[in-house]
Amino acid sequence: MTGRSPGPRSQAPPAGGAAADVTPVTRPPGELLSIGAAAQLLGISERALRYYQQLGLVTPCGTTPGGMRRYSDEDLARVARIRELQSLLGLNLDEIAVVLRNDDRAAEIKQLYHDERTGADKRTELVRESLRMQEQLRATVEAKRASLDQFLASVDERIARLEGALEREAGSTSRATDRTHQQTG
Amino acid sequence: MTGRSPGPRSQAPPAGGAAADVTPVTRPPGELLSIGAAAQLLGISERALRYYQQLGLVTPCGTTPGGMRRYSDEDLARVARIRELQSLLGLNLDEIAVVLRNDDRAAEIKQLYHDERTGADKRTELVRESLRMQEQLRATVEAKRASLDQFLASVDERIARLEGALEREAGSTSRATDRTHQQTG
C-alpha cells in the first residue's frame, strides 16, 4: 500500500538507506564508483542517473579516459538528495534543480566566507543570502509538515474513537445487547 | 518553488481550502452541484472528476434525467480526500483506491455497529477490523512524518549555524578582520 520499492512509478524508492534486498554492497571508503555500482548502491537505475545528468542535476565528478562516468561520495549524496526531495516534498525535477542550485550557492558562500580576502560586510551579506534561501526551503517543508500533522491527527482521532468503542464492548462483557453503543460521530 | 497551483503537473493543487483566485463561490448549503460547479468549488478540472469516476473512485450521488452528473457534499469531500492523499502522501490513484475502499468499509462497519441485530462479539470483531485498517494508514502517515521531521531538523540546523555566524559577525563590529570565523561544518 505504500508503493513497491523497486518500481519507478508513483513514489520514489527509499534510496537513502540500504539498497535492494540482495547484495547490500558494503560501501567502499572514498573510491570513485562506476555508474553500475552507484546505481546499485543508491537503489535506482543507471538510466535515472544519466537522466539527472542530462538535466544538469548531477554531473559525475570525473570520467575515465574512455569516457565512462565515475561517481564520488559527494555525487551520491547529491543523488540521494534528489530522491529525498522527490519522495518527501513531492517536488519535480525542475523544482529540485532550484533547490540544488541553492545548495551550490550555499557551498560557494561558505568558501567565500572562509576566504581571508572577504570583507566583514560582504561576509554578513553572504550569510544573509544563504539564510534567506534556507528559510524559504524551511517554509516549504514546514507547510507540508503542518498539513501532514493535521492529517495524522484526524487519523488518530478515528483510532481513539474505535479504541473507545472497543473498551466499551469489553466492559459490557456477557450481558448481551446493552445500549451503551454511543453515537460518536 | 512550491509548485504553481493552477497547473495539474507535479504537485496536486490545494483543493481543500478556497478555490481559484477568482469567484470564491460561497458554498451553497446542501444542494447538489453540477460537474462545473463542483470542479470550480474544488479548484480542479471537470476532466479530473470524470477521470476519478472512470477509475471508480468517486461516483456522483445521482444524475439528472438527461444524464448529467450531480455531486453531493459527501462526493465533494471524497474528491477532497483524493487530492489530499495525492499531495500529502504522494499516493497514486491505485493506492488511493485502496484507502477509499477502507473508508467505505469503515462506514459500512459503523452501520453494522449501530444495528441492533449485530451481536456483541460480531461488533467487537468489526471494530477490530476497522482499527487494523486505520492503524495501517497511520503507519504510512507516521513514516512520512518521521522522514519529514528529520529533513526539517537538518534544515533547521543549517539555519542555526547561519544565524550563529551572523551574530558573530555582528559581534566583531568595526574591528575589520578578526579570527572568530569558526569552522562549523
Add this chain to the structure above:
DNA sequence: TCAAACCCTTACGTCAACGTCAGAGTTGAC
C-alpha cells in the same frame, strides 16, 4: 420556444520521468 450556456461521450494529445533496446566502444582479469 429558443438560444446561450452547460454537459455528455469518445478519442486522440501531452508531459514528466524514466524503461528498453540496438549498435558500438571500454575495461580489466587472465
Add this chain to the structure above:
DNA sequence: GTCAACTCTGACGTTGACGTAAGGGTTTGA
C-alpha cells in the same frame, strides 16, 4: 591479446494523470 562484463550514446516506448477538441444532447432563463 582477448574475451566477458560493463558502459557509451542515441532513439523510440511506456505509464499515470490528466488536457483538449469534436460532435452532439440538456437545461434554463427570457
